[in-house]
Amino acid sequence: xxxxxxxxxxxxxxxxxxxxxxxxxxxxxxxxxxxxxxxxxxxxxxxxxxxxxxxxxxxxxxxxxxxxxxxxxxxxxxxxxxxxxxxxxxxxxxxxxxxxxxxxxxxxxxxxxxxxxxxxxxxxxxxxxxxxxxxxxxxxxxxxxxxxxxxxxxxxxxxxxxxxxxxxxxxxxxxxxxxxxxxxxxxxxxxxxxxxxxxxxxxxxxxxxxxxxxxxxxxxxxxxxxxxxxxxxxxxxxxxxxxxxxxxxxxxxxxxxxxxxxxxxxxxxxxxxxxxxxxxxxxxxxxxxxxxxxxxxxxxxxxxxxxxxxxxxxxxxxxxxxxxxxxxxxxxxxxxxxxxxxxxxxxxxxxxxxxxxxxxxxxxxxxxxxxxxxxxxxxxxxxxxxxxxxxxxxxxxxxxxxxxxxxxxxxxxxxxxxxxxxxxxxxxxxxxxxxxxxxxxxxxxxxxxxxxxxxxxxxxxxxxxxxxx
Numbered sequence: 001x002x003x004x005x006x007x008x009x010x011x012x013x014x015x016x017x018x019x020x021x022x023x024x025x026x027x028x029x030x031x032x033x034x035x036x037x038x039x040x041x042x043x044x045x046x047x048x049x050x051x052x053x054x055x056x057x058x059x060x061x062x063x064x065x066x067x068x069x070x071x072x073x074x075x076x077x078x079x080x081x082x083x084x085x086x087x088x089x090x091x092x093x094x095x096x097x098x099x100x101x102x103x104x105x106x107x108x109x110x111x112x113x114x115x116x117x118x119x120x121x122x123x124x125x126x127x128x129x130x131x132x133x134x135x136x137x138x139x140x141x142x143x144x145x146x147x148x149x150x151x152x153x154x155x156x157x158x159x160x161x162x163x164x165x166x167x168x169x170x171x172x173x174x175x176x177x178x179x180x181x182x183x184x185x186x187x188x189x190x191x192x193x194x195x196x197x198x199x200x201x202x203x204x205x206x207x208x209x210x211x212x213x214x215x216x217x218x219x220x221x222x223x224x225x226x227x228x229x230x231x232x233x234x235x236x237x238x239x240x241x242x243x244x245x246x247x248x249x250x251x252x253x254x255x256x257x258x259x260x261x262x263x264x265x266x267x268x269x270x271x272x273x274x275x276x277x278x279x280x281x282x283x284x285x286x287x288x289x290x291x292x293x294x295x296x297x298x299x300x301x302x303x304x305x306x307x308x309x310x311x312x313x314x315x316x317x318x319x320x321x322x323x324x325x326x327x328x329x330x331x332x333x334x335x336x337x338x339x340x341x342x343x344x345x346x347x348x349x350x351x352x353x354x355x356x357x358x359x360x361x362x363x364x365x366x367x368x369x370x371x372x373x374x375x376x377x378x379x380x381x382x383x384x385x386x387x388x389x390x391x392x393x394x395x396x397x398x399x400x401x402x403x404x405x406x407x408x409x410x411x412x413x414x415x416x417x418x419x420x421x422x423x424x425x426x427x428x429x430x431x432x433x434x435x436x437x438x439x440x441x442x443x444x445x446x447x448x449x450x451x452x453x454x455x456x457x458x459x460x461x462x463x464x465x466x467x468x469x
Contacts, residue, residue, distance in 0.1 A: 004048040004091035007071060016051045016093070019061045024099070026050040035094045038079045038086040039141075041344050042401075043430060047074065047088040054099040056174060056182060056213040063211065063460075064180030066093055072463045073178075075207035077117065077149030080141040082347050083429030085153070085206050089464035097148050100213060103127050112171065112188045113217045117148020121155075124217070134222035136163035139425070140335065148212055153427045154204030158255035158287075161382030167203045172216030175202055178209075178456040187216060201451070206427050207462040209455045223289035225296045226254075228324045230316040231307045232280030236260060237358035239282040242310035243381045244355060246286075249306060251299050256382035257285040257331055260361070263378045267330045267337040275330050277313055284312075284381065285331055334378055342374075342391035346404055348431075350411060352420035354384040363414050364388065371407045385424040413438055428466045436468060 009027060017025045026032055027049045037044040048071075053059045066073045072092030079086050088094050100116035103124065107114070108131045115124055121142040128135045138157035139145055149155070151173065156165040172186030185199040186192050192199075202210055233239040236258070243256050261281045268275045277283065286303060290296045304315040318324040338345045352360050361377065368375045374393055379386040388411060392400050412422040412435045422432050422439045437445060449467060452459070 004046070007048045007092065009048045012069075012071065012093070013049055015065055016049060016062065019065070020051050020053045020058050024052040024054065026052075032094070034079070035076060035096065036088065038081040038084060039347075040082055040084045040087070040429070040431060041346055043084040043087045045088050045091065047094040048091050050094045050096055052096045052099050056176060059095065059176045059211050059213055060180045060182055062093065062095055063176055063178060066460050067179050067458060070458050070460060073211075073460050074462050075152070075211045077146035077152065078120070078141075078144055080145040081149065081153065081429065082349075082426045083423070083431045085427055085429035085462070085465060086149075087430060089430055092460075095211065097146065097211075097213075100148070104214070106131050106133070106219075107188065108133065110188050111219045111221075113219055114188075115147055115215050115217065117146055117151065117212050117215060119147050121145050121147050121150055128219050129222060132222055133219040135169065135217060135219055137166050137169065147215060147217075151203055151212055151215060152205065152207050153425070156380075156383075156385070156425045158257055158380055160385075161256055161380060162252050162254045167200060169218045170199060170203050170215070171218050172214075173199060173202060173212050174214035175210040175212050178458065178461045183210075190218065204427075206429060206465055208452060208465055209461065211461075223254075223291060225291065225293045226287065226289045226319075226324075227296050227300050228318040228327045229284075229286040229288070229300055229303060230276060230318075230327045231284040231286065231303075232277035232313040233282045233284060233307075234280065234311050234313070235358075236282045236361050238311045239284045240354065240357045240381060242307050242312065243284065245306045245310065246303055247382075249302060251288075251302060253286045253299075253303075253382065254289045255285070255287040256380070257378070258357075258381040259283045259285070259331060259334065259378040260376070262376045263334050263337070264330055266341050266376060267333045270337040270340040271330075271333060276316060276326075280313060283330075285327065331378070334376075338376060338389050338391065342393050344392035344400070346390040346408070347426075348388045348390070348408060348411070349379070349424050349426045350386050350388060350415040350420060350422060351424035352384045352386065352415055352418045354381065356418045356420070357381065357384060357386065360386060360414070360418065364411065367407050367410050371403045373403050373407045375407075380424075383424070384420065409435065430465060433466055433468050436466065 072090040074088040076086045076096045097118045100118035105114040139155040318327045374391045376389045
């Protein structure tokens with residue numbers, strides 16, 4: 001990857017320094033290394049230069065310069081993505097938003113937050129909580145990812161089942177288009193149907209249509225009461241059946257997560273401690289929230305009855321923070337446990353209708369056996385989003401990429417065949433772009449390409465992403 005040979009880097013450095021200041025331009029290999037990759041295994045490409053603008057005017061000037069020279073620009077947040085979206089595949093400029101790190105306003109009267117894109121998502125949540133408010137989207141990397149990256153990916157998380165994904169809370173943005181022009185879309189209103197929904201178009205576009213420099217988010221009152229449940233089942237199928245029955249009983253948990261036994265065993269190995277209900281083939285984790293303790297208690301008692309009907313071994317209830325932390329300890333440590341077991345892990349996500357999860361797990365085992373690639377899966381049972389992790393273990397390098405790609409291709413195709421899709425949270429980026437035609441019909445794919453061409457006619461914004469080559 002990388003096409004920097006035809007770029008006059010010295011001149012570009014000088015021009016970028018005149019815009020953002022010399023201290024905010026990086027062009028040494030050592031300095032740029034952290035900007036050459038995200039958290040996606042095996043993907044890396046060096047840019048010609050990194051620039052860290054500090055204002056919307058500076059972002060505009062950078063894009064005007066890049067547009068005039070047809071220089072590729074890769075917008076970058078915290079680099080926590082898992083699809084290669086922040087990798088500068090075509091070289092050129094990495095435009096880092098790390099200096100846009102201010103919470104501009106928490107407006108309790110209008111239930112709105114106005115923030116810059118470089119604020120860590122968890123910091124936004126804490127600022128809202130200090131005012132008794134709640135920003136629900138909770139991606140796994142919320143303590144390190146930027147809110148701007150969440151907008152770019154339309155991020156979700158465990159709470160998406162009840163509360164929805166980023167787009168549901170996005171009310172306004174300031175965006176700089178590829179040619180440097182600046183627009184404000186939306187604002188502190190819930191309703192806005194003036195023209196096409198450009199706000200929704202930018203959200204989830206993975207930095208290919210514009211660079212967001214300010215974000216307005218809708219907040220909600222924070223539910224005061226919460227309880228967490230850990231429920232062991234003899235099979236994934238029984239866990240899914242119980243989850244479906246819980247929803248059928250008109251209970252909508254804030255989260256419903258599941259872990260297969262392999263995930264629990266690997267985490268226990270890393271933590272060097274025995275997991276609760278270590279013999280269970282599947283663990284269901286449920287978080288309830290509500291306006292009062294009595295309602296939450298009624299709900300978890302009903303869930304307990306349903307779970308036992310579907311073969312649960314027991315139901316562990318946590319109503320205080322210390323107990324809650326113990327319930328969630330293994331789920332939160334899975335990602336680290338995977339890399340503890342195997343230095344190289346392909347972390348993928350797929351979506352299927354919830355009732356199809358057991359069938360998908362059967363398919364994953366058949367793919368594993370066919371290609372000899374070890375897999376560990378967990379995810380969001382409420383919305384059918386499965387995180388499929390392929391572990392290299394001691395497989396020879398020459399076999400790994402080929403076998404992993406074959407396995408993933410079959411998994412993506414099966415997801416679509418089951419009525420799902422190839423990604424629910426991670427995005428397309430570089431990793432899944434060859435498989436996008438499996439998820440979209442030709443007309444839809446053509447329309448997306450036309451939108452990209454209209455908004456970025458030179459193709460300078462995050463080139464090489466989303467669309468197959």
